[in-house]
Amino acid sequence: DTEVTQTPKHLVMGMTNKKSLKCEQHMGHRAMYWYKQKAKKPPELMFVYSYEKLSINESVPSRFSPECPNSSLLNLHLHALQPEDSALYLCASSQEWTSGNTGELFFGEGSRLTVL
């Protein structure tokens, strides 16, 4: 099983809503990532979790709140978003680099978010 599964695939929300994006992997990876991809742009790193602890936060606004409940799950809680936050949100996982592994990122298909 080499899949990273993201739900929902599509989400439409108003600026006052609270919603969550979910990501799950069963490859035994200990690093998990959230990327944001705007249309016709490359993915931009938001957060990295390593062994369920937040290791990188790329100065993301607090209206995005990540959570890693266990080694297989990664959530992104959304609250009071703006229309410019509309994008494809990609989750990825990898083996932990420090163990000498290649660290190849495996991506999910993404959750397409529209903020009205």
Added chain:
Amino acid sequence: AQSVTQLDSQVPVFEEAPVELRCNYSSSVSVYLFWYVQYPNQGLQLLLKYLSGSTLVKGINGFEAEFNKSQTSFHLRKPSVHISDTAEYFCAVSDRRMGGNKLVFGAGTILRVKS
């Protein structure tokens, strides 16, 4: 900080023709290099990677890339493309000194294969 430049935003090519997608990165010191492909409305899939060793790297779907340290380049090539290769291709770099977790992507190159 590492940066990646993909020199062509779009590359049109006829089916069965060869193609090269260009990628340059900012430093040749302690980097890992990757090419990912993204089909419409999908996530990213790894095509190939350079970690160390042989400078010619072979990947999936008949793609290969060559690491050139002196020119800080990692160009992607395929000798004969198919319609199904139409997609966006991203070159990416990570810095070994930073633990490798932080992958920086280039702006992407859209490959359009015409019949």
